[in-house]
Amino acid sequence: MGDVNQDIKDVTIIGGGPTGLFAAFYAGLRGVSCRVVDALPELGGQLMALYPEKYIYDVGGLPKILAKDLAKNMIEQGTQFGPDIVLEAEVQQLVSEEDHIRLVTGRGEFLSRTVIITAGKGALNPRILECPGWDAHAGERGGAVTHVRRPEDFRDKRVLLVGGGDSAVDWALGLQGIARELTLIHRRDQFRAHRASVVQMREDAAAGKLTILTPYEVRNIHGDNDCVTGAVIFENATGEERHLEVDVVVALLGFKPDLGPVGQWGLELQRNSIRVSPLMETNIVGVYAAGDITHHDGKLELIATGYGEAAVAVNNAVHYLNPKARVNPGHSTNLKVFGQDEGEDS
Ligand SMILES: Cc1cc2nc3c(=O)[nH]c(=O)nc-3n(C[C@H](O)[C@H](O)[C@H](O)COP(=O)(O)OP(=O)(O)OC[C@H]3O[C@@H](n4cnc5c(N)ncnc54)[C@H](O)[C@@H]3O)c2cc1C
Structure with missing residues (x-):
């Protein structure tokens, strides 16, 4: 008790x-x-x-x-x-x-x-990524997380955001200038978020402030000593894989x-x-x-x-x-x- x-x-x-x-x-x-x-x-x-x-x-x-x-x-x-x-x-x-x-x-x-x-x-309950490596690195210390509580925690980190809704797009805007590198992937080409924010995000991507990859999903997350060092993502239309060096994977997939x-x-x-x-x-x-x-x-x-x-x-x-x-x-x-x-x- x-x-x-x-x-x-x-x-x-x-x-x-x-x-x-x-x-x-x-x-x-x-x-x-x-x-x-x-x-x-x-x-x-x-x-x-x-x-x-x-x-x-x-x-x-x-x-x-x-x-x-x-x-x-x-x-x-x-x-x-x-x-x-x-x-x-x-x-x-x-x-x-x-x-x-x-x-x-x-x-x-x-x-x-x-x-x-x-x-x-x-x-x-926040949805997590059902992929190898998530459980091993889940939690703020490990680098596989479901929320951004304090943007400063992401300062100078290479951040991979996953999702296509409002919070994914909001943090694709909000972590610019804080994260060292910022990549957003989404399994569809269209985002389900506030239209003005999506327009702004696409403009920022065109200006080189972040990278947007669609339609991509996470295949696995890997790292050293419990810390994330990278993720393998794949284009779901073709299966073609890419390796990204990242310090944090943020799954913003709703609840x-x-x-x-x-x-x-x-x-x-x-x-x-x-x-x-x-x-x-x-x-x-x-x-x-x-x-x-x-x-x-x-x-x-x-x-x-x-x-x-x-x-x-x-x-x-x-x-x-x-x-x-x-x-x-x-x-x-x-x-x-x-x-x-x-x-x-x-
Ligand atoms: C995308 C979307 C759009 C919507 N648009 C509209 C709209 O335009 N107009 C409209 O009228 N409605 C809309 N809704 C529905 C509306 O949001 C809900 O009807 C409303 O939120 C219900 O309010 P609630 O307080 O009953 O429950 P909730 O908003 O679900 O709040 C319940 C709270 O209880 C907490 N809780 C649950 N279990 C426990 C527990 N065991 N211990 C402690 N805390 C617990 C949860 O954490 C949560 O914070 C929309 C819903 C969605 C998903």
């Missing part, structure tokens, strides 16, 4: 994507204490992990917004009441005890009176959705989702769910739906915690918590 954090919260939200962040906002609005736990190193869920540079057009009141900007706004709104934020902590177990629920994570244990599961598609530990918590599941009542209750008392992780009749996996479900889940959790508290919070335009002097907050 890990360390137990004794600061028991009224509401703990598992997953800091858009639904979890809106739930954190709502918990603050209702005046209950709150903690958000996420497996990833940053908040924002799929918006930040999968498509930060894509425009979203179907969030009410925002005709067009980049996913990363929506995430930024959601983080500002969701953290305004000061919830405890615990990142890089996948919740592995959820255990109902006498008057609280215990959450077991790799970063210790947390106690909560209620839980709202907003875990989306589950833990978003693999995996319900992960959520499936082991005794929740009633349907089609890899958690079955919920119209009040967003699960089959476990005190445990609610909202957002992409839920299933109910008429379910739509959309950000807008997640917001509504988060509000329903939090308001019912508040009523469960204090049966005298109304489920309906009233309108934010009237709430004292926002400095309005009409209406009641509880």
